[in-house]
Amino acid sequence: MSTDNQLYTISIYTENNVGLLNRISAIFQRRKINIKSINTSISEIDGVSRWSIVVSMSEEQIRKVIGQIEKQVEVIKAYYHTDDETIYQESCLFKIKSDLLFEDPQIQNIIKESHARIVTVNRVFFVLEKSGRRREVDLLYRELKPFGIMQFVRSGRISVTKDELKVSPILVAFQA
Numbered sequence: 001m002s003t004d005n006q007l008y009t010i011s012i013y014t015e016n017n018v019g020l021l022n023r024i025s026a027i028f029q030r031r032k033i034n035i036k037s038i039n040t041s042i043s044e045i046d047g048v049s050r051w052s053i054v055v056s057m058s059e060e061q062i063r064k065v066i067g068q069i070e071k072q073v074e075v076i077k078a079y080y081h082t083d084d085e086t087i088y089q090e091s092c093l094f095k096i097k098s099d100l101l102f103e104d105p106q107i108q109n110i111i112k113e114s115h116a117r118i119v120t121v122n123r124v125f126f127v128l129e130k131s132g133r134r135r136e137v138d139l140l141y142r143e144l145k146p147f148g149i150m151q152f153v154r155s156g157r158i159s160v161t162k163d164e165l166k167v168s169p170i171l172v173a174f175q176a
Contacts, residue, residue, distance in 0.1 A: 004058060005056045005057050005058055006056065006057075006058075006059075006082065007054065007055075007083055008054070008055055008056075008057065008080045008082060009052055009081050009082075009083070009088065009157060009159050010053040010054075010055065010062070010065075010078060010079070011050060011051070011079045011080075011081070011159070011161070011165070012024070012050070012051040012053070012069060012077075012079075013043060013045075013048055013049070014048070014049050014051065014072075014074045014075050014076060015047070015074040015076070016047070016048075016049045017074045020072065020074050020075075021040075023072055024051075024053075024069060027068045028055065031061065033057055033061070033065070034055070034056075035053055035054070035055055036054040036055060036056065037052075037053070037054045037155075037156035037157045038051065038052070038054075038156050039051070039053075039156035039157060039158055040052075041158070048076065052156060052157055052158055053156075054157050062080045063080075066078045066079070066080055079161075079165060081159075081161055085161060085162055085163065086160065087160050087161075087162060088133070088157050088158065088159035089131050089133070089157070090131070090132065090134055090137055090154055090157055090158070091129065091130070091131045091154065091155045092129070092130050092131075092137045092140075092153060092154035092155065093119070093127055093128065093129055094116075094127065094128040094130070094140070094144055094149055094152055095127050095149070095150040095151035096125060096126055096127075096128065096144065096147060096149060096150060097125055097147075097150065098121060098124055100147050101118075101121065101126050104147070107144075107147060110140070110143045110144065111128060114130060114136070114139070114140045114143070115130070115132075116128045116130040116140060117129045117130070125150055128144075
């Protein structure tokens with residue numbers, strides 16, 4: 001097996017229980033693996049949460065990690081996928097001084113070219129939202145930084161697989 005590290009998105013279907021985040025993050029911590037992003041939300045099945053965790057590691061390591069994750073009582077099923085096997089996005093918000101929006105046409109061009117969306121505007125600040133790939137968010141950040149960013153936040157990756165996960169029968173059985 002290859003020991004070359006690559007980016008993987010781990011999808012985990014779980015019950016929503018207190019303490020699970022600590023136990024799952026400990027699996028990575030024990031192996032000294034840095035989590036690049038983590039997101040959790042409801043899934044397509046009532047009462048089941050879906051986690052998306054992005055990590056860089058070898059395929060041999062990820063198989064072992066998935067095995068450890070699936071040993072957690074609350075975990076229903078865990079999968080790992082490469083970027084080519086998923087459709088993924090991140091979202092971010094920028095808070096910037098409002099006077100720049102009205103006084104600097106370059107800001108308006110950056111917003112238009114990046115396909116960012118103005119969420120709110122008041123006298124003091126405006127907020128931009130951008131969804132896309134990490135490189136798109138990073139580019140917009142670099143373009144806006146010289147103008148002064150008052151606040152910035154980005155989400156973890158969210159993704160769906162290109163192929164069927166075949167988790168639905170497992171989840172339906174869980175729900176019963």
